[in-house]
Amino acid sequence: METSLNMNKVVDFVTRCVTLQLAVNQNGNLTSIPWLSGPPGIGKSEVIRQICRDKGWGLRVVYMATIMLEQITGLPAVTKDRDKESEFIRWSRPEIFNLEKLQVAPKDRESPIIMLLDDAHLCNRQIQAYLFQLLTYRSIHDHKLPDNVALVLAGNRGKDKAGFQEILAPVANRIFFINLHADLDQWVEGFAVKNNIRSEIISFLQHYPECLVGKPMESTAWASPRSWTYASINIDSFGESLADNTLFTILSGHVGTEATTKFIEYHELYAKWNAAAILNENEPVEMESLSK
Structure with a gap:
């Protein structure tokens, strides 16, 4: 085990x-x-x-x-003994x-x-x-x-x-x-809130914790605490001018299409609510309430 x-x-x-x-x-x-x-x-x-x-x-x-x-071995140099009759190799300090x-x-x-x-x-x-x-x-x-x-x-x-x-x-x-593994609650409390990760990303991950870390993939985007962080930073850079297709492009390019599709669906409902209040409560959004 x-x-x-x-x-x-x-x-x-x-x-x-x-x-x-x-x-x-x-x-x-x-x-x-x-x-x-x-x-x-x-x-x-x-x-x-x-x-x-x-x-x-x-x-x-x-x-x-x-x-x-x-860098790990250092470099060899030929050094003469004090009597100048014998030589030996001395290694420089490794970088x-x-x-x-x-x-x-x-x-x-x-x-x-x-x-x-x-x-x-x-x-x-x-x-x-x-x-x-x-x-x-x-x-x-x-x-x-x-x-x-x-x-x-x-x-x-x-x-x-x-x-x-x-x-x-x-x-x-x-x-x-x-x-070790990523723990959503610890990531939110210890990193996300302190580093101003977007509130809708935090709320989404609280409701879908399985989306925090995806299966590592080669040559394509997949979800991790790092990629969610980078996505949040890129979204912030667009300010109020962010269009829906731009949001999809940013997210899918960082966390993959599957997590992005879920996020977009959630984001449309999330927009009905006060994001700051949800974040302050530090609780997941109830989907049943959002759909009313």
Whole structure:
């Protein structure tokens, strides 16, 4: 039986995992590294950003989808020994170890920093070989991560049509896989209202929660918290000049035709009601009432 967590529980698990990593870093012991696993567009990366903002931690995001081998290995250089009679290879510090490029700044220099290896499901086997070294020894060649840095991975699942690369068994054996799913109530309360997602979209999804996340599709639009957010932003940009055919074009181009058709039907009824009042009550619209 597959167990997945909502975002609130994920926050607790990740916080505990990071705290444990930081503790064992001090005494040289090892622990598993959390991997947030779930469909695209549900907010895996954003939940890490929010944890860092709330805790005053730093955040360094490494995008594994576009990383080059040299960025994780560093570059070799021939170095002469002090007696100048022998030569050896010394590796430069890997670019991923650069902690000056932080997406979230820590509250002070002593605060923890999360290094998020995002889109880790796209790592090929060559990259995974170095990932094994990083997860096991917290180092690449002779360069070691500082003790105040904790590792977290995030990626999609094999069934998500997201270019998933099978994770090598020795790497997977060092990972704590945390499966997560989008929860509508938490998305509305924790994100949608705070970020001014359009009230009719919120109300629609409250009545049709199954439309929040659709089946991941290749080369076509499908619904996710991210695509609903983008749709809302694009609708806002048209202001009062938004025509019905434009609304359909925007929505279908973001969340797909099926969810859009349902939304248009709902929107025609929703227009009869005071959207602000419905949103303030934070309750789904009753279709029986709308049809009267």
